[in-house]
Amino acid sequence: MQPTTPSIISPDIPTPQKSSSPLKLGILASGSGTNFEALVQAIADGKLRAEMPVLIYNKPGAAVAARAQRWGIPAILLDHRKYQSREAFDFDIAQTLSQYGVEWVIMAGWMRRITGVLLDRYPERVINIHPSLLPSFPGLHAVEQALKAGVKITGCTVHIACLEVDSGPILVQAAVPILPDDTPETLHARIQVQEHEILPRAIQIAAMGVGELRK
Amino acid sequence: MQPTTPSIISPDIPTPQKSSSPLKLGILASGSGTNFEALVQAIADGKLRAEMPVLIYNKPGAAVAARAQRWGIPAILLDHRKYQSREAFDFDIAQTLSQYGVEWVIMAGWMRRITGVLLDRYPERVINIHPSLLPSFPGLHAVEQALKAGVKITGCTVHIACLEVDSGPILVQAAVPILPDDTPETLHARIQVQEHEILPRAIQIAAMGVGELRK
Numbered sequence A, B: 001m002q003p004t005t006p007s008i009i010s011p012d013i014p015t016p017q018k019s020s021s022p023l024k025l026g027i028l029a030s031g032s033g034t035n036f037e038a039l040v041q042a043i044a045d046g047k048l049r050a051e052m053p054v055l056i057y058n059k060p061g062a063a064v065a066a067r068a069q070r071w072g073i074p075a076i077l078l079d080h081r082k083y084q085s086r087e088a089f090d091f092d093i094a095q096t097l098s099q100y101g102v103e104w105v106i107m108a109g110w111m112r113r114i115t116g117v118l119l120d121r122y123p124e125r126v127i128n129i130h131p132s133l134l135p136s137f138p139g140l141h142a143v144e145q146a147l148k149a150g151v152k153i154t155g156c157t158v159h160i161a162c163l164e165v166d167s168g169p170i171l172v173q174a175a176v177p178i179l180p181d182d183t184p185e186t187l188h189a190r191i192q193v194q195e196h197e198i199l200p201r202a203i204q205i206a207a208m209g210v211g212e213l214r215k
Helices: A034-044 A063-070 A086-099 A116-121 A142-149 A184-207 B034-044 B063-071 B086-099 B116-121 B142-149 B184-207
Strands: A023-029 A050-057 A075-077 A104-107 A126-130 A153-160 A170-177 B023-029 B050-057 B075-077 B104-107 B126-130 B153-160 B170-177
Touching: A023 A034, A023 A184, A034 A050, A034 A063, A034 A184, A050 A063, A050 A086, A063 A075, A086 A116, A104 A184, A126 A184, A142 A153, A142 A184, A153 A184, A153 B170, A170 A184, A170 B153, B023 B034, B023 B184, B034 B050, B034 B063, B034 B184, B050 B063, B050 B086, B063 B075, B086 B116, B104 B184, B126 B184, B142 B153, B142 B184, B153 B184, B170 B184
Parallel strands: A023 A050, A023 A104, A050 A075, A104 A126, B023 B050, B023 B104, B050 B075, B104 B126
Antiparallel strands: A126 A153, A153 A170, B126 B153, B153 B170
């Protein structure tokens, strides 16, 4: 067995502009909230010049809510099961984000499909993170998909969200080698380390102008 | 601009078995033959325990033929335009490879689709190299495809060939970051450096038993 080769992260990482006003990020999260935590930490460490006025979560008891409380960030529960349609759900999300002055929407493990209702309110300002090197393995269970396909390298992608799931202009990617004895759990854990690295960088890049990302 | 991050190569690189007899590799190549050259050099350097009894090329005047001559390796021209069908072409290829005692067939920049005629003669013993991180960007112009898609990381893949183009069990992959000012030419050149690295390793892995690669 060789030692584990390092991950690579695609380049062009801008340094935060001290002069600009901090970005106002609204976070959408469904789960344990490790990406949320990584973002708050990056802000606390001065790596990302941003504020986080609100977290929206959709599952009662999600661990991410407790994390938000520890950081003193308002955590709003919007339960998708209480809505008649995706559009009605997204309308309330967009309303809530606006009320808190959110400029950029970060889907940090948001397990719901978004609609034009949210995208029209935040055009090219919704950012998604996905645990594969897109365009490979979009959709659910990306880590399991990669293991099943037998690829030797996978990774994660941060991109501008659009209506099609896991599509849209790519901001940053990181590559992660698959080890011979990887399980979905061990591989996902290694991918998450990279997610926490690239999400703050991707937000910085997006804030500098997504127009340049479109070919 | 950050310094260029290094490429990563997926792990599990076996060391050559000194006791085993050298692999007999037959090379199929259409172009300039840089992968051919990298393989011969890896053999000369003792990194790959193999022999190369024959090169088959399909384009009169291909630069790979001159490379073979410099190394004293027989270079056989089989021009696909002189055949009525892909099968008839592959029949002559398989016959030629057999005559030279070839055990493993390496498609090192072979721009022809292969058929069951070749695969039946060399079951799970035909190896292909492709300039993308499969399953992303199969088929022609993989480097241009990656640039057009706006991905930030691409790479190359060595895999066991099957009837479907650019499919089959993956042996080794390497990741290559895309730089902001990359052209198809600059990116392809950086991918080729990795191709030359992983092709000999992949052959070694394949020779140790492809059965383990199938999930």
